[in-house]
Amino acid sequence: MSQTLDVAATQLRLMWRERRLLWLALSVLLLAGASVATSAARLSAQSEERRAVAEEEARLWDSQGVIDPHDAAHVGRAVPAPVRPLAAFDPGLSEFVGASVFIEAHAQNPARHRPIEGGAALSHFGGFSAAWTLQVVAPLLIILAGFATLSGKVARARLRQELGAGASAAALVGGRLIALTAAAGLLLLVMICVSLPAILLQRAGAAEVAGLAGIGGAYAVYLLVFCALTVAASGLFTSARTALVVLLGFWAVSTLLVPRVAPAVAETLAPTPSALAFRAAVTEEAEQGVDVHDPTDEGVEAFEAGLLAHYEVSDLDDLPINFRGARYEYGEKLSTDLYNRHFDRLYDIYDRQEAVQRAFAVLSPTVSLQAWSRALAGTDFGAHLNYLRGVEDYRYRLIQTLNVEMKDHKPPPGERYYLADIATITRHVAYAPSQRPVGDVAAARIPNLAILLVWTVFAIGLVAVSARRLSYLP
Numbered sequence: 001m002s003q004t005l006d007v008a009a010t011q012l013r014l015m016w017r018e019r020r021l022l023w024l025a026l027s028v029l030l031l032a033g034a035s036v037a038t039s040a041a042r043l044s045a046q047s048e049e050r051r052a053v054a055e056e057e058a059r060l061w062d063s064q065g066v067i068d069p070h071d072a073a074h075v076g077r078a079v080p081a082p083v084r085p086l087a088a089f090d091p092g093l094s095e096f097v098g099a100s101v102f103i104e105a106h107a108q109n110p111a112r113h114r115p116i117e118g119g120a121a122l123s124h125f126g127g128f129s130a131a132w133t134l135q136v137v138a139p140l141l142i143i144l145a146g147f148a149t150l151s152g153k154v155a156r157a158r159l160r161q162e163l164g165a166g167a168s169a170a171a172l173v174g175g176r177l178i179a180l181t182a183a184a185g186l187l188l189l190v191m192i193c194v195s196l197p198a199i200l201l202q203r204a205g206a207a208e209v210a211g212l213a214g215i216g217g218a219y220a221v222y223l224l225v226f227c228a229l230t231v232a233a234s235g236l237f238t239s240a241r242t243a244l245v246v247l248l249g250f251w252a253v254s255t256l257l258v259p260r261v262a263p264a265v266a267e268t269l270a271p272t273p274s275a276l277a278f279r280a281a282v283t284e285e286a287e288q289g290v291d292v293h294d295p296t297d298e299g300v301e302a303f304e305a306g307l308l309a310h311y312e313v314s315d316l317d318d319l320p321i322n323f324r325g326a327r328y329e330y331g332e333k334l335s336t337d338l339y340n341r342h343f344d345r346l347y348d349i350y351d352r353q354e355a356v357q358r359a360f361a362v363l364s365p366t367v368s369l370q371a372w373s374r375a376l377a378g379t380d381f382g383a384h385l386n387y388l389r390g391v392e393d394y395r396y397r398l399i400q401t402l403n404v405e406m407k408d409h410k411p412p413p414g415e416r417y418y419l420a421d422i423a424t425i426t427r428h429v430a431y432a433p434s435q436r437p438v439g440d441v442a443a444a445r446i447p448n449l450a451i452l453l454v455w456t457v458f459a460i461g462l463v464a465v466s467a468r469r470l471s472y473l474p
Helices: 002-017 019-062 069-075 121-125 130-146 153-164 169-201 206-236 240-269 275-288 298-311 323-362 365-377 381-407 438-444 446-470
Strands: 077-080 100-103
Touching (some): 019 077, 019 169, 069 323, 077 381, 100 381, 130 240, 169 446, 240 323, 323 381, 365 446
Antiparallel strands (some): 077 100
């Protein structure tokens, strides 16, 4: 072990003397810092904007006064999405999914106002995040720093001298792997430290801290994979040029090509319906269903007959409840079930697409890491879906509260509709953003982490093969 650590210390000194790599790493850190700073500013602006929207929507809702509850249900209101603190580190899909959902009676609307559509000046560094740096740029730096540690004339001559002096091949290879891994770990640590103030600025809590720890651990494993592959290739190929070409080819395929090809293939194998086609399918089924706004609709008449039989009366005026409110309550349940069926089919398609993309992780450790990183950062589609389902739950409770209020109160004599103070009757119906427990999120992404660990075992296995071959170096 002492031999291995001595080799590692020597390699670290050699890398420190390589000023070009040091300046390149500092340049990358500077750009990543600029990205984190702009992300922090953008997230702060989004948080303030969405807070203002929520307050204004609440004010407008409460200012409706005393009106027909069903009219209020059609007025609706917007529910902004929460800002994810860890988006400062890994923005994931947060800029590409809607920032708010407009809720109203009889419909589930998709999210709208995608942040990327804003085109703000602060978005210039949007694609260059800390996560992207560690996923794409850091492996490249690792390759440039380590491809010639065991290959090339100079490295092989030094290796023969070390072997002749009694050092074991395992210690020489292991020391170089430790040195390269230590340098990569330092880069990871600095990147996380650079991102930490921006994350804490967004009022991150214990869940975000736990998520960041899980993300950091996965990135450490990911960088270890590239360190091991780099040392292995350097040992397996005599020519430094050959080792560099092979490693750069793998880097380009795994970090650039596969992560872009995988979604395209997934979309081909499990195509997503267009927004127009989705809406048309919902509308077509709705038109064939019950129209609760039409008293002569067969479904409404059947519901009316069942209600009269239940209360054992022969006329709507004899019902102890407001039939109009009961009718709208019934209709809201039908329309909600309809939309849920269609959205569940859509989400099943997304699940199949995700399974296809996960299969590509066999070719690229980056695919596995991206899924894990975005999930724990709360910037994947799963987090967005959690927001959408929370909004739908709130929408249904709000609309049904209005319908039940109307059902429980008949119009005063001589009046056609029952009127109520909307702010009062809906005060207890509140929306609170829900956050999935970090443990549940991590458990759902275990397959991605498992594939990343398989890559680690494979890479370290190649290092062992390389050390075995170098022990017989002539």
